[in-house]
Amino acid sequence: MDKNVSDFINYLKYEKHYSAHTISSYTIDLVSFEKYIQEHFETPLIALNHHQIRSWIVELMNEKLDAKSVARKLSTLKSFYKFLMKEELISSNPTTKIQAPKASKKLPSFVEEKQINNLFDIDSLENGEAIFPNTFEGQRNRLILLLFYTCGIRLSELIHLKTNDIDFYRNTIRVLGKRNKERILPITKELQNELKKYLEIKSESGLKDEFLFVLSSKQKLYPKLVYTIVKSYLSMVTSIEKRSPHVLRHTFATHLLNKGADLNSIKELLGHSSLAATQVYTHNSIERLKNIHKTRHPRG
Numbered sequence: 001m002d003k004n005v006s007d008f009i010n011y012l013k014y015e016k017h018y019s020a021h022t023i024s025s026y027t028i029d030l031v032s033f034e035k036y037i038q039e040h041f042e043t044p045l046i047a048l049n050h051h052q053i054r055s056w057i058v059e060l061m062n063e064k065l066d067a068k069s070v071a072r073k074l075s076t077l078k079s080f081y082k083f084l085m086k087e088e089l090i091s092s093n094p095t096t097k098i099q100a101p102k103a104s105k106k107l108p109s110f111v112e113e114k115q116i117n118n119l120f121d122i123d124s125l126e127n128g129e130a131i132f133p134n135t136f137e138g139q140r141n142r143l144i145l146l147l148f149y150t151c152g153i154r155l156s157e158l159i160h161l162k163t164n165d166i167d168f169y170r171n172t173i174r175v176l177g178k179r180n181k182e183r184i185l186p187i188t189k190e191l192q193n194e195l196k197k198y199l200e201i202k203s204e205s206g207l208k209d210e211f212l213f214v215l216s217s218k219q220k221l222y223p224k225l226v227y228t229i230v231k232s233y234l235s236m237v238t239s240i241e242k243r244s245p246h247v248l249r250h251t252f253a254t255h256l257l258n259k260g261a262d263l264n265s266i267k268e269l270l271g272h273s274s275l276a277a278t279q280v281y282t283h284n285s286i287e288r289l290k291n292i293h294k295t296r297h298p299r300g
Helices: 003-014 020-040 050-062 067-086 113-121 136-151 155-159 189-204 223-234 245-258 263-270 281-296
Strands: 172-176 182-186
Touching (some): 020 050, 113 136, 113 245, 263 281
């Protein structure tokens, strides 16, 4: 690996405190880019021009990589060359003349409010089987889904929650988000009760781990299992294609917006660094307003 690439990765890891997942993505992109340059130009990365970099972008698109993925890889390169400029290793940034291909914007998938209510309010399925059995795993799974929906937290944030992050006196929960940014979120009365119920059954099961969510084997919860849990339960109430933890985060934001919450408040709750990331939810609201106008207006 090029020394400058290695220095950049260390910069992201130790100074910017990026997540392991983000660092892994940046590393893969840069190693792939470096390999392409070596094969086609044999030019040091600090001596490249925008034509050579653009040729890599063209190569990616010829390989039928979607525009969103190409844009992400270009974003990695822009960050890398911005770092080289900061370190005064180059005098001009060759990526400034390169624009990312336009990706088609997809509206975030979300679960309808009625379907969410069905999930949490109906005790059992038609065959009499309890949706959330009164067992450690049953109550844990219910709490996982409720936390995603009522707090809008990310998967990584949920997995790293600790018992002492909950403040029952102030009715809040502390979340450690991207780049170690901490935010305090309010918790509803329903969520308070579910937390207390879960902590009691967790203690009775002898699972006194510092992490809030664990397996019955006392191991820490892992992402793949959370995906499986969420997909399984959402499949009971909705037929949307995507049924993931992030869909519940989208649902949280969309339902708040539909109930009149302002974008800035939603931005803070979600832990977004800019309002632009939150504005995507306005599209869902606009579609809802269009539908209301069409069905309710006398000449709709």
